[in-house]
Amino acid sequence: MQHVLVGATDIRCDDPDQAVCDDDERDYMLEAVRYLFPDLDIGAERVRYRYSGVRPLPRSDADDPGQISRDHAVREDRLGEAPLLSLVGGKWTTFRGFAAEVADDVLARLGAGAT
Ligand SMILES: Cc1cc2nc3c(=O)[nH]c(=O)nc-3n(C[C@H](O)[C@H](O)[C@H](O)COP(=O)(O)OP(=O)(O)OC[C@H]3O[C@@H](n4cnc5c(N)ncnc54)[C@H](O)[C@@H]3O)c2cc1C
Structure with missing residues (x-):
């Protein structure tokens, strides 16, 4: 296995045109990988590419985007x-x-x- 795709986060976004996967988000995901696979030696230098996609969800007052329904x-x-x-x-x-x-x-x- 040469490459692995790691994702995703639930960060609220007001302007999809401005969405980027910044260093904090990359570090958060690397931390999650290290937590799940403690034997893996993986740091920021191993990241080949980052991207950000914005998923439109129904309007909601929920504080945590993870609580918003993904139903259609x-x-x-x-x-x-x-x-x-x-x-x-x-x-x-x-x-x-x-x-x-x-x-x-x-x-x-x-x-x-x-x-
Ligand atoms: C950032 C993000 C993350 C997601 N994560 C997940 C996930 O983890 N798990 C999950 O289950 N779902 C996820 N989804 C949702 C999932 O991607 C969609 O529910 C699914 O792709 C919908 O499929 P669809 O075929 O109905 O529409 P789409 O995949 O949007 O396909 C519609 C197609 O129609 C084409 N099209 C549009 N207008 C025209 C036109 N006028 N003429 C010709 N072609 C046209 C578009 O180019 C597109 O190829 C995510 C979505 C996003 C945006």
Whole structure:
């Protein structure tokens, strides 16, 4: 095994364009790796690449982002007369079910029925 991907953290972010994996976050993750694998000799010099991705979550007053639900939901707004559906949340394990749910909803609205 040549390389390992390590992640992730739950840091709240107000501006996704400014998101970076800074030294504190790198050190936090290296600390977690050392805790889980105490025999591994791994320091910052072994890190080849860092990146940051921002996961959009539903609005919440939770103090800890880890408490915010990762479930999916459809939010309906209106653009004049037309419904505007926003797909919020979801997971790799549920993306297909979510897509099927929304496709059925849209087909029913169009009067086409589920396939
Ligand atoms: C930073 C981050 C971390 C995450 N971590 C996890 C995790 O640890 N575990 C987990 O289960 N889930 C995680 N997720 C959520 C997971 O990635 C999503 O739930 C999942 O990818 C949704 O799959 P999807 O196919 O519905 O949508 P997407 O993966 O978003 O795919 C949509 C695709 O449609 C394309 N597209 C958009 N508009 C158009 C258009 N007009 N024409 C053509 N193509 C278009 C996009 O380019 C994209 O390829 C994370 C998400 C993020 C952002």
